Amino acid sequence: MIIQSKEINRDIVENVDACVIGSGAGGAVVGAELAEAGFKTVILEEGGYYTPKDFNQKLIDMYPLLYRDNGGTSALGVPMVVVQTGRCIGGTTTINSGTCFRTPDKILSDWEKNHGLEGINSKYLAPFFERVEKIINVEPGARDVLGKNAGVLERGMKAMGLSGGPIPRNAKGCKGCGVCILGCPEGAKQSMDLSYIPRASQAGAKVYADCRADKIVVKNNRAGGVEGVVLNRETRKPAYKFKINAKIIVVAGGAIMTPLLLLKNRVANGNGEVGRNLRLHPCSRVAGIFKEEVESWKGILQSFYIDSYQNEGIMFEATSLPLSGLALAMPYYGLKQKELMVRYRNLADVGYLISDTSSGRVRAGLGHEPIVTYQINQADHEKSIRAAAILSEILFAAGAEKIITPIAGLPLLDSPKDIKKISEMKIKKHYVDYISFHPMGTCHMGKDPKKSVVNPDLESHEVKGLFVCDASILPTSTLVNPQLTIMAFATRLGFWLKENREKYL
Numbered sequence: 001m002i003i004q005s006k007e008i009n010r011d012i013v014e015n016v017d018a019c020v021i022g023s024g025a026g027g028a029v030v031g032a033e034l035a036e037a038g039f040k041t042v043i044l045e046e047g048g049y050y051t052p053k054d055f056n057q058k059l060i061d062m063y064p065l066l067y068r069d070n071g072g073t074s075a076l077g078v079p080m081v082v083v084q085t086g087r088c089i090g091g092t093t094t095i096n097s098g099t100c101f102r103t104p105d106k107i108l109s110d111w112e113k114n115h116g117l118e119g120i121n122s123k124y125l126a127p128f129f130e131r132v133e134k135i136i137n138v139e140p141g142a143r144d145v146l147g148k149n150a151g152v153l154e155r156g157m158k159a160m161g162l163s164g165g166p167i168p169r170n171a172k173g174c175k176g177c178g179v180c181i182l183g184c185p186e187g188a189k190q191s192m193d194l195s196y197i198p199r200a201s202q203a204g205a206k207v208y209a210d211c212r213a214d215k216i217v218v219k220n221n222r223a224g225g226v227e228g229v230v231l232n233r234e235t236r237k238p239a240y241k242f243k244i245n246a247k248i249i250v251v252a253g254g255a256i257m258t259p260l261l262l263l264k265n266r267v268a269n270g271n272g273e274v275g276r277n278l279r280l281h282p283c284s285r286v287a288g289i290f291k292e293e294v295e296s297w298k299g300i301l302q303s304f305y306i307d308s309y310q311n312e313g314i315m316f317e318a319t320s321l322p323l324s325g326l327a328l329a330m331p332y333y334g335l336k337q338k339e340l341m342v343r344y345r346n347l348a349d350v351g352y353l354i355s356d357t358s359s360g361r362v363r364a365g366l367g368h369e370p371i372v373t374y375q376i377n378q379a380d381h382e383k384s385i386r387a388a389a390i391l392s393e394i395l396f397a398a399g400a401e402k403i404i405t406p407i408a409g410l411p412l413l414d415s416p417k418d419i420k421k422i423s424e425m426k427i428k429k430h431y432v433d434y435i436s437f438h439p440m441g442t443c444h445m446g447k448d449p450k451k452s453v454v455n456p457d458l459e460s461h462e463v464k465g466l467f468v469c470d471a472s473i474l475p476t477s478t479l480v481n482p483q484l485t486i487m488a489f490a491t492r493l494g495f496w497l498k499e500n501r502e503k504y505l
């Protein structure tokens with residue numbers, strides 16, 4: 001049952017076993033696992049509930065409907081980075097690209113060695129990944145809908161002898177319409193709103209949309225419940241109050257809002273770690289201008305990857321942008337920008353993702369707003385410049401006539417010889433244009449209660465029955481897009497709570 005604010009006409013009181021805050025990659029999965037195991041469960045979601053028929057493919061309408069802060073949440077620093085997250089049933093999975101990679105071994109080994117996650121290796125996690133992959137239908141993007149943007153990257157990959165392939169995705173019967181980040185109008189992408197939330201609901205969980213959790217109730221160092229407000233969908237103003245009495249609380253509001261909630265409530269933060277260790281996976285892009293018509297907007301939005309530089313913390317993914325998005329991302333303006341936009345049909349667009357070691361922080365601001373800060377460090381800056389140079393080389397190898405880099409002030413590259421201009425130019429950090437789709441790490445798991453917020457079973461070191469289960473638990477960058485990692489850990493938490501039920505109920 002998904003209950004929306006328009007159906008609520010009085011204050012709500014519920015007595016349940018488990019209350020999950022957030023319906024995204026972490027919250028929906030653990031909520032469904034708990035409901036299916038017989039836990040009386042409530043899932044709370046601040047955003048609204050929408051279905052594929054609401055997704056009109058227009059950025060101007062979908063940003064306010066589905067994204068937090070209209071897609072404009074910002075991390076202050078040099079450069080400033082826009083950090084996008086979802087705010088709707090399904091969380092960010094409703095507006096993501098559907099890419100599904102398992103956590104690389106290198107990352108899991110680091111977590112085992114340096115964060116006390118002993119035994120949590122790829123073999124141990126395999127059954128959890130398999131379960132998620134089966135439920136959300138993960139398979140490589142089908143060739144007939146990959147699109148020519150993918151074809152260009154594949155050509156460059158082969159010409160340079162690199163490794164990669166069609167991206168594994170959770171889109172059953174994908175039509176390749178390329179608007180995944182505005183909500184899938186075909187209902188193909190198996191985001192949480194179409195997969196785990198219906199499962200949770202069928203198993204008896206009550207899912208409340210438009211309900212923002214504000215207060216975490218703790219009694220004698222044990223989780224007691226969650227209180228908050230029912231928001232009017234149109235005005236976003238509180239209409240009613242709710243009180244959910246629960247012995248298990250799972251906070252899964254995402255890596256920006258989860259620390260904010262804990263900070264506002266002054267819980268689980270004895271060591272001052274909540275909100276620290278923010279990682280962003282800074283992303284940027286390089287576009288190639290080709291003689292052929294690439295029509296990058298036709299086909300799967302994020303379609304093909306190259307992973308040959310993973311050891312350096314760099315990942316390449318062919319990701320097209322809608323016309324208006326690309327115009328915004330261009331490092332030129334005026335006539336120059338117009339000339340390039342006229343060639344939109346001939347542009348191939350490839351994103352790169354930096355596995356960052358830079359660290360930011362989420363602090364509590366006024367009201368319900370976070371203050372997010374992040375400074376890119378020199379090592380990540382250099383990694384990013386190197387990624388732009390390699391990607392330029394790949395696109396030239398694929399036959400590009402000219403290259404548009406994300407570096408302000410750098411002219412178009414006319415030939416592979418020009419790539420050295422990138423290393424010759426003294427590029428300042430704020431000359432590179434970044435966006436972040438993967439905030440992580442702000443309530444990170446670890447064995448040491450002095451250095452982490454939750455233990456490897458995702459329970460607060462301080463409050464029994466209070467768990468965190470979303471991107472905030474990840475101790476470091478994941479090297480790859482993180483949704484599958486989050487879902488695997490959420491599945492594991494569901495199973496762990498089933499086995500340890502008597503400790504809480």
Ligand SMILES: Cc1cc2nc3c(=O)[nH]c(=O)nc-3n(C[C@H](O)[C@H](O)[C@H](O)COP(=O)(O)OP(=O)(O)OC[C@H]3O[C@@H](n4cnc5c(N)ncnc54)[C@H](O)[C@@H]3O)c2cc1C
Pocket residue numbers: 021022023024025026027044045046047084085086087088089090091092093095096097098099100101181211212213214252253254255257258261302436437438439469470471472480481482483484486
């Ligand atoms: C445009 C875009 C494309 C992406 N593409 C990919 C991709 O292809 N592959 C991939 O792996 N990752 C992708 N990601 C990232 C991925 O979707 C996220 O990492 C993942 O969904 C995070 O899961 P989460 O559980 O931490 O939070 P979310 O999925 O963001 O869910 C958190 C939910 O909690 C709700 N919430 C927050 N606070 C409260 C509160 N106080 N009360 C009630 N509800 C609350 C929020 O409204 C939100 O709906 C993409 C992200 C974006 C923005």
Ligand code: SF4
Pocket residue numbers: 098171173174175176177178179180181183184185186187188189299300301
């Ligand atoms: S390409 Fe179109 S059909 Fe396929 S998942 Fe994205 S939005 Fe849905």
